[in-house]
Amino acid sequence: MALPDIYTEGIASGWKVIDAAKLSAPQTLEADVAIIGSGAGGGVAAEILALAGLKVLLLEEGALRTSASFKDMDEGRAMRELYQEAGARATSDGAIAVLQGRSVGGSTTVNWTSSFRTPAPTLKFWASECEVVGHGVDEMKPWFEQMEKRLDVMLWEAHNPNNSVLMRGCEKLGWEAHAIPRNVRGCWNSGYCGLGCPVNAKQSTLVSTIPEALKHGATLVHRVRVRQLQHADGKVSGAVGEALREDGRTPSGTLLTIKARHYIAAGGAINTPALLLRSKAPDPHGILGKRSFIHPVVLSLAQMRERIDPFFGAPQSIASDHFQWQDGATGPMGYKLEVPPIFPGIGAGVLNAFGDELKREMAALAHSNAVLALLRDGFVEQSSGGSVRLADDGSPILDYDLSDYVWEGVRRAYLSMAELQFAAGAQKVRSAHIDARYATSWSDAKKAIAELPLKKFRATLFTAHLMGGCAMSQNAKRGVVDSRGRHHQLANLSVMDGSVFPTSIGANPQLSIFGLTAQNATALVQDLK
Amino acid sequence: MKISVQRAGDAHGPGLSRRDVLKVGAGFSLALVLAGTVGCSPGTKAPVAGYAFLQPGDVELFRALAPAVVTELGSFDAAQRKTLVEAVLRNVDATCAAMDLGSRKELRKLFDLLAITPLRYALTGVGAWNEAGIEKMQAFLARWRGSRFATLNAGGNVLVKLTSSSFYLLPESWPSTGYPGPLEYVFNAVNS
Numbered sequence: 001m002a003l004p005d006i007y008t009e010g011i012a013s014g015w016k017v018i019d020a021a022k023l024s025a026p027q028t029l030e031a032d033v034a035i036i037g038s039g040a041g042g043g044v045a046a047e048i049l050a051l052a053g054l055k056v057l058l059l060e061e062g063a064l065r066t067s068a069s070f071k072d073m074d075e076g077r078a079m080r081e082l083y084q085e086a087g088a089r090a091t092s093d094g095a096i097a098v099l100q101g102r103s104v105g106g107s108t109t110v111n112w113t114s115s116f117r118t119p120a121p122t123l124k125f126w127a128s129e130c131e132v133v134g135h136g137v138d139e140m141k142p143w144f145e146q147m148e149k150r151l152d153v154m155l156w157e158a159h160n161p162n163n164s165v166l167m168r169g170c171e172k173l174g175w176e177a178h179a180i181p182r183n184v185r186g187c188w189n190s191g192y193c194g195l196g197c198p199v200n201a202k203q204s205t206l207v208s209t210i211p212e213a214l215k216h217g218a219t220l221v222h223r224v225r226v227r228q229l230q231h232a233d234g235k236v237s238g239a240v241g242e243a244l245r246e247d248g249r250t251p252s253g254t255l256l257t258i259k260a261r262h263y264i265a266a267g268g269a270i271n272t273p274a275l276l277l278r279s280k281a282p283d284p285h286g287i288l289g290k291r292s293f294i295h296p297v298v299l300s301l302a303q304m305r306e307r308i309d310p311f312f313g314a315p316q317s318i319a320s321d322h323f324q325w326q327d328g329a330t331g332p333m334g335y336k337l338e339v340p341p342i343f344p345g346i347g348a349g350v351l352n353a354f355g356d357e358l359k360r361e362m363a364a365l366a367h368s369n370a371v372l373a374l375l376r377d378g379f380v381e382q383s384s385g386g387s388v389r390l391a392d393d394g395s396p397i398l399d400y401d402l403s404d405y406v407w408e409g410v411r412r413a414y415l416s417m418a419e420l421q422f423a424a425g426a427q428k429v430r431s432a433h434i435d436a437r438y439a440t441s442w443s444d445a446k447k448a449i450a451e452l453p454l455k456k457f458r459a460t461l462f463t464a465h466l467m468g469g470c471a472m473s474q475n476a477k478r479g480v481v482d483s484r485g486r487h488h489q490l491a492n493l494s495v496m497d498g499s500v501f502p503t504s505i506g507a508n509p510q511l512s513i514f515g516l517t518a519q520n521a522t523a524l525v526q527d528l529k
Numbered sequence: 530m531k532i533s534v535q536r537a538g539d540a541h542g543p544g545l546s547r548r549d550v551l552k553v554g555a556g557f558s559l560a561l562v563l564a565g566t567v568g569c570s571p572g573t574k575a576p577v578a579g580y581a582f583l584q585p586g587d588v589e590l591f592r593a594l595a596p597a598v599v600t601e602l603g604s605f606d607a608a609q610r611k612t613l614v615e616a617v618l619r620n621v622d623a624t625c626a627a628m629d630l631g632s633r634k635e636l637r638k639l640f641d642l643l644a645i646t647p648l649r650y651a652l653t654g655v656g657a658w659n660e661a662g663i664e665k666m667q668a669f670l671a672r673w674r675g676s677r678f679a680t681l682n683a684g685g686n687v688l689v690k691l692t693s694s695s696f697y698l699l700p701e702s703w704p705s706t707g708y709p710g711p712l713e714y715v716f717n718a719v720n721s
Contacts (some may be wrong), residue, residue, distance in 0.1 A: 003719050071719040073711035076698035086627030094683050190715040198719045312712055344706045345698035354598040354689045355667050362697065366707025391630040434674060457682035
């Protein structure tokens with residue numbers, strides 16, 4: 001059964017899709033609203049604004065990649081074509097690997113489909129501590145419901161062996177665990193979400209909201225990097241984009257001039273602050289690009305008797321919040337437990353081993369389980385996040401340091417994960433840490449973890465969740481934008497992506513971005529009418 | 530762990546005292562300034578023909594690293610091994626080239642440092658990459674990763690991860706991992 005490709009058919013039917021790599025002459029593009037970035041924020045905003053009858057221009061730095069190219073189900077191709085910096089993005093010192101999408105659909109094209117509403121304690125914290133209004137639990141509920149319905153968010157009950165380890169461990173220990181809602185329609189349970197869904201089941205913005213926007217007259221330009229927003233007298237007057245070559249990185253020299261009534265920055269929490277920094281957007285209180293949050297991720301590896309095949313089956317379907325809110329929002333660092341899928345390439349990176357050790361561990365991949373802890377950063381003073389700055393060429397650089405407060409959370413997370421894996425029947429367990437060796441019992445693991453030196457380059461650290469840097473707040477001293485995402489100093493500029501979050505979310509953030517964007521984009525429609 | 534530094538100091542090249550080498554731990558930039566003062570340079574600054582990022586010295590480095598990081602390569606015959614090492618180099622090159630400027634600059638500093646013979650000898654104990662052999666390369670990686678200097682840890686990690694991921698992305702590696710390749714019923718359906 002050859003699967004129809006949404007875009008091949010759509011473009012044939014008249015969708016306006018421009019590959020900037022194919023442009024040889026400068027262009028001027030006009031619209032009611034220009035949206036920069038097509039991920040969870042930009043993709044949702046595009047649909048809402050286009051359906052409201054506004055002329056939408058959606059600009060994406062990455063290329064348009066569709067199911068036609070996902071059907072090889074190949075990890076190497078996915079890394080090269082669908083991820084920022086070919087999957088090799090990292091913090092400035094290289095200590096934390098950053099998995100972030102970069103193609104039409106942004107990270108929604110490659111994420112693992114976990115769709116959580118913003119946890120109530122997070123929304124309450126924003127209201128009480130960050131001067132955010134309009135996004136309380138009751139106020140957000142209809143927007144989450146709307147997006148859950150729109151993107152087919154459903155509870156997933158067919159747990160693969162990797163997720164079953166997490167479920168079993170929690171059951172044995174009496175820890176809280178729950179099934180994860182996923183945004184899928186007709187999912188084949190393959191496990192290839194991270195490589196671009198080969199069957200268009202995942203309701204990424206690539207296959208859902210962007211096609212709908214295109215049907216309603218929106219224009220999509222891909223392989224264009226918006227360099228700068230031009231502004232004067234408190235208003236954005238235009239934007240300059242540079243077309244990229246086929247490689248998706250090198251400017252071709254062709255410039256695009258963009259004129260719109262309103263502009264929406266939606267490049268995610270690294271690229272949006274970078275765009276505003278490049279544009280020298282007013283920042284009277286020095287907060288732009290600050291308080292970047294990443295849910296630092298640490299992992300624990302287990303070898304199981306049974307086959308796990310951690311590459312197959314819905315990648316994330318069980319999570320545990322047992323350690324997330326134990327001390328409220330502001331106690332010692334909370335964390336959410338989940339599992340990652342492990343394909344061989346990324347698996348080798350997580351193992352961070354070489355020689356015969358690497359060979360042995362890779363040979364055991366089919367029997368390996370990994371558990372990860374997402375550390376909830378940004379809720380206390382000792383966890384103030386990182387910051388985005390610019391390299392000489394204007395590309396973004398993310399600095400992120402881990403305080404003692406965070407490292408204390410890392411050690412507890414290592415302990416929780418090892419205890420859980422042994423409870424689930426693991427034969428041996430080690431932390432994903434350069435000094436960790438396999439322990440064959442929980443008591444041995446406990447001793448070993450107590451002695452692990454907690455430092456960068458020793459602990460394997462990841463992030464797949466970029467948040468903050470353009471925080472929302474009614475108080476212009478604390479927020480780049482207001483609660484509706486409107487820039488405090490530039491009247492016709494909004495930010496609609498994860499960068500507006502004043503703290504991390506405490507759960508995988510896509511539905512938080514979908515819901516908040518739906519609410520703020522709907523309000524924007526009223527402003528523009 | 531002190532071993533790396535003491536050993537490096539003992540094996541210093543021309544113009545490098547043990548104290549100078551100790552300072553290298555503070556950062557690769559410093560080491561390159563140092564190299565400038567003793568008249569060393571990494572030589573040519575252009576990528577090898579057909580590559581986007583790797584320069585001649587870098588290619589030699591990764592040719593030596595590949596069999597040391599990925600001992601699985603030893604299970605292939607010589608001809609296959611050669612092909613696979615080249616494929617690893619291509620993946621490493623593509624990954625480096627795709628990095629943003631900040632990361633490319635850091636990598637360039639690391640690779641340049643390792644391309645300067647006296648510095649390489651001082652810091653890694655390796656004279657020429659193509660004569661090092663697996664054990665010597667592994668000893669170098671172990672020393673860097675075990676060092677108390679974060680910069681050497683960072684360098685050791687990035688060399689290991691670039692090499693290992695580049696190999697395990699190759700379909701030829703999969704049989705040794707238990708990954709059977711793309712899930713068959715889905716692959717067949719979408720490719721029929």
